[in-house]
Amino acid sequence: MKFHFSTTRRQLSKKILVLFSSGSVLSACDFFTKTTTDEVIKTLTGLLRHDQMAIKLGQIYLKTNPQLQLLDAIQLANRILQKVDLSLETISATELTSMTESLKRRIHDDFSNDSVVTIEGWLLSQTETELCALYFLSSNA
Amino acid sequence: MFIDSRELEKNQLLQADLCIIGAGAAGITIAREFIGTSKKVILLESGGFEFNQDIQDLNRGKNTGHHSFDLHVNRLRFFGGTTNHWAGHCRPLEAIDFEKKPWVPYSGWPINRSDLNEYYFKAQTILELGEPDYGDLGAFEKATNLKALELDNKRLQSVVYGQSPPTRFGKVYRQELENAANIDIYLYANVLTINAHPSLSGIKDLSVTSFTGQPFTVQANKYILATGGIENPRLLLLSNNVYPQGLGNQNDLVGRFFMDHLLLRPGLDLSFTHPGLNLRLYHGIHQLEGRKQFAVMTIAQNLLRAEKLANFRAHLYRTRPRYQLPIGGVFSDIDDFAGENPLKPARNNSIGVHLVLDPTPNPESRITLSQTDVDRFNQPRVNVKWLIDNTDLNNAYRAMELIALEFGRLGLGRGYSDLFKDQHHWPNNLEAGKHHCGTTRMADTPQLGVVDADCKVFGVDNLYIAGSSVFPTIGYANPTFTIVALALRLSDHIKSNFV
Numbered sequence: 301m302k303f304h305f306s307t308t309r310r311q312l313s314k315k316i317l318v319l320f321s322s323g324s325v326l327s328a329c330d331f332f333t334k335t336t337t338d339e340v341i342k343t344l345t346g347l348l349r350h351d352q353m354a355i356k357l358g359q360i361y362l363k364t365n366p367q368l369q370l371l372d373a374i375q376l377a378n379r380i381l382q383k384v385d386l387s388l389e390t391i392s393a394t395e396l397t398s399m400t401e402s403l404k405r406r407i408h409d410d411f412s413n414d415s416v417v418t419i420e421g422w423l424l425s426q427t428e429t430e431l432c433a434l435y436f437l438s439s440n441a
Numbered sequence: 442m443f444i445d446s447r448e449l450e451k452n453q454l455l456q457a458d459l460c461i462i463g464a465g466a467a468g469i470t471i472a473r474e475f476i477g478t479s480k481k482v483i484l485l486e487s488g489g490f491e492f493n494q495d496i497q498d499l500n501r502g503k504n505t506g507h508h509s510f511d512l513h514v515n516r517l518r519f520f521g522g523t524t525n526h527w528a529g530h531c532r533p534l535e536a537i538d539f540e541k542k543p544w545v546p547y548s549g550w551p552i553n554r555s556d557l558n559e560y561y562f563k564a565q566t567i568l569e570l571g572e573p574d575y576g577d578l579g580a581f582e583k584a585t586n587l588k589a590l591e592l593d594n595k596r597l598q599s600v601v602y603g604q605s606p607p608t609r610f611g612k613v614y615r616q617e618l619e620n621a622a623n624i625d626i627y628l629y630a631n632v633l634t635i636n637a638h639p640s641l642s643g644i645k646d647l648s649v650t651s652f653t654g655q656p657f658t659v660q661a662n663k664y665i666l667a668t669g670g671i672e673n674p675r676l677l678l679l680s681n682n683v684y685p686q687g688l689g690n691q692n693d694l695v696g697r698f699f700m701d702h703l704l705l706r707p708g709l710d711l712s713f714t715h716p717g718l719n720l721r722l723y724h725g726i727h728q729l730e731g732r733k734q735f736a737v738m739t740i741a742q743n744l745l746r747a748e749k750l751a752n753f754r755a756h757l758y759r760t761r762p763r764y765q766l767p768i769g770g771v772f773s774d775i776d777d778f779a780g781e782n783p784l785k786p787a788r789n790n791s792i793g794v795h796l797v798l799d800p801t802p803n804p805e806s807r808i809t810l811s812q813t814d815v816d817r818f819n820q821p822r823v824n825v826k827w828l829i830d831n832t833d834l835n836n837a838y839r840a841m842e843l844i845a846l847e848f849g850r851l852g853l854g855r856g857y858s859d860l861f862k863d864q865h866h867w868p869n870n871l872e873a874g875k876h877h878c879g880t881t882r883m884a885d886t887p888q889l890g891v892v893d894a895d896c897k898v899f900g901v902d903n904l905y906i907a908g909s910s911v912f913p914t915i916g917y918a919n920p921t922f923t924i925v926a927l928a929l930r931l932s933d934h935i936k937s938n939f940v
C-alpha cells in the first residue's frame with residue numbers, strides 16, 4: 301500500500317489554472333505547496349524499499365516513541381529535512397534532488413555518531429527510522 | 442618410554458628430577474623441553490591413549506552458578522588431554538590484556554606481553570601454525586587476494602587469527618616422547634594428592650593410583666601441576682595433608698576467580714543490503730603457504746580504554762538468524778544499491794556474528810570440593826559456581842552495537858541482536874568458551890594470587906602450575922597458544938633453577 305500521487309503534471313497545471321481563474325490565488329498557493337509537500341514526502345519515503353516492512357517498522361517506532369506520536373506527516377517530514385538543513389517551506393526543486401544524497405549521508409553519519417535506535421532487536425539509524433515513521437503516517441493520511 | 446601404571450606393583454616408589462602431572466598441551470610441551478637433558482622426568486597421565494568413558498567420568502562435577510556446562514564433555518582425560526578435540530584457533534593475547542585496568546577489578550598480570558614474545562614465536566612451531574604475522578593484516582589480504590572491511594579503526598579493527606591443524610598433542614608428540622630416554626610417561630596414573638613436607642616448605646611426594654587401584658608414590662625435586670583449569674585447583678584443594686585448607690591456599694584463593702569466555706553464537710545477525718558483499722576474509726579458514734589463517738574483528742584498544750570496556754572478538758559464520766522481523770532490503774537504496782536487484786525481505790541474506798567476550802574476574806566465581814559427591818577413587822568431585830558479572834552483559838551489548846554501527850556506517854546492512862531487544866538479560870544462546878581459567882591466578886603477591894610470575898605456587902618451594910588456571914584475565918584470544926608459550930617459559934625457568 302504505497303503512498304499514491306495520482307495527480308499528473310498535466311492535471312496539476314489544469315487544476316492550478318482552474319484555481320487561478322476562479323480568482324482564488326491563496327488557495328492556488330496552498331494547493332501548490334501541498335503538492336510540493338507530497339512530492340517531498342514521496343521522495344523521502346521513496347528511499348525505503350519493501351513498503352509493508354518499512355511501514356511496519358515505522359508503526360512500531362511510533363508506538364514506542366510518544367514524542368513523535370504528536371507529529372503529523374508534514375511535521376515529521378520537516379523534522380527530517382531539518383537534519384539536512386532544509387525545510388518544507390523553502391525547499392527548491394534542485395534541493396529536492398540533492399536531498400536524497402544528503403539524507404543517505406546523514407543516515408550513515410547517524411551510525412558514526414551512535415545516533416541510533418533499536419526496534420524489535422534491529423539497530424537502525426535515527427533518521428531512517430523516522431523515514432519509516434513518515435511512511436506509516438503518510439500511508440495513513 | 443610409556444609405562445602402563447596398571448601393571449606396576451603395589452606401593453612402588455618412583456623417583457625423578459621433575460614430575461609433571463597431566464599430559465595435555467601444557468604437560469606435553471614441558472616434557473618435550475626436557476628431552477635429551479640430564480634430568481629424569483616423569484609425566485603422569487590419568488588416561489591411556491584412547492578415550493575411555495570410565496576414566497572420563499572422573500571429570501564429572503556439578504554446576505551451581507549462573508551458567509551450566511558439561512564438565513565431563515568440555516575437557517578430555519587421556520593422553521593429549523583436551524587437545525584431542527580442540528578446534529585449533531590461535532592468537533596471542535594483546536598487550537592490553539596483561540595490563541592492570543582500573544575499571545576491571547583484579548586485572549593485571551605480573552608479566553607483560555613482551556615477556557612472552559619469544560615463547561609465542563616458539564609455540565607457533567609446536568602448534569603447527571607456520572609463521573603467521575599476527576600484526577600484519579595487509580600481508581593476509583595480499584595472500585588471500587581479499588579486502589578487509591574499511592572499519593573505523595577508532596572503533597573496530599580486523600586482526601589475523603592462526604589456525605592450528607589442530608595439533609593433537611597426544612598423537613603428534615607421542616613417538617618423540619616414546620623415544621626419549623629420560624622421559625617416563627605413566628598412563629592410567631591418577632594423582633590423588635600432592636603431599637606437602639610436614640616441616641619444610643615444599644612437596645614431599647605424590648600419592649598416585651593406577652586406574653585399577655594400585656597405589657604408588659612419586660618423588661621428585663620439582664613438580665608441575667598441568668591438569669587443566671578445573672583439575673588444577675581441585676588437586677590443590679584435595680592436597681591437605683599439612684594445610685587443611687589445601688596447598689597454596691593460605692589466602693583462600695585456590696579455585697576462586699573461575700572464568701571462561703562468554704560466547705554468543707550468534708550474538709548479532711547481519712542482514713545485508715549489499716548483495717555482492719564479500720566477507721570471505723572473515724568467513725572460513727584460508728589455506729596459505731605453510732599456514733592457515735582467518736580474520737576476526739576486535740575492538741580498537743583506545744575505545745576499550747575510553748569507554749572502559751572489555752576485549753572481544755567477532756567471527757562471521759553462516760547461522761540460522763534469530764530475528765523474527767526480516768527487514769532485509771528495506772534500507773538497500775539508502776545504502777546505495779538501488780541499481781541492484783532489490784533484496785527480498787528474506788532471511789537468507791544474513792550472516793551470524795559470533796561474539797567471544799573477555800569476562801570480568803570475580804572472586805565469588807569459584808571451584809570448590811563437593812561435600813557429597815565422590816569419584817571412583819573416593820575423591821570429592823568439583824562444584825563449579827560460575828558467576829557472570831552484569832558488566833559482562835553491558836560489554837556484550839556494546840560489542841554487538843559497535844559491529845552493527847560499523848555495518849550501518851559502511852552502508853553494508855543492518856544488525857539484529859537479542860540483546861538489542863532485551864539488554865537486561867543474556868540471550869538463551871549464551872555459551873561457555875570451554876576455556877577454564879583464573880582458578881590459580883598469577884599475581885605479584887600471595888594476597889592476590891596463587892602463583893608468582895614464574896608460575897611457582899606461593900609458599901611452596903618446588904611446586905609450579907601450568908595451564909590457563911594461572912591466567913588472571915583472559916582477553917579475547919583462545920588460551921592454548923598462551924598456555925604453550927607459558928609452558929615454554931616455565932620450562933626455561935625450571936631448567937635454569939635446577940642445581
Ligand SMILES: Cc1cc2nc3c(=O)[nH]c(=O)nc-3n(C[C@H](O)[C@H](O)[C@H](O)COP(=O)(O)OP(=O)(O)OC[C@H]3O[C@@H](n4cnc5c(N)ncnc54)[C@H](O)[C@@H]3O)c2cc1C
Nearest residue numbers: 463465466467487518522523528529530632908919920921
Ligand atoms: C571443544 C573444545 C574446543 C576447543 N578449541 C580451542 C581452540 O580453538 N583454541 C584454543 O586455544 N583452545 C581451545 N580449547 C581449549 C583447549 O583444549 C585447552 O585450552 C587445552 O587443551 C588446555 O591444555 P592443558 O594442558 O592445560 O589441559 P588439558 O589439555 O585438559 O590436559 C590436562 C591433562 O591432565 C590429565 N589429568 C587430569 N587430572 C589428572 C590427575 N589427577 N592425574 C593425572 N592426570 C590428570 C588429563 O587426563 C589431561 O590429559 C578447546 C576446548 C574444547 C573442549
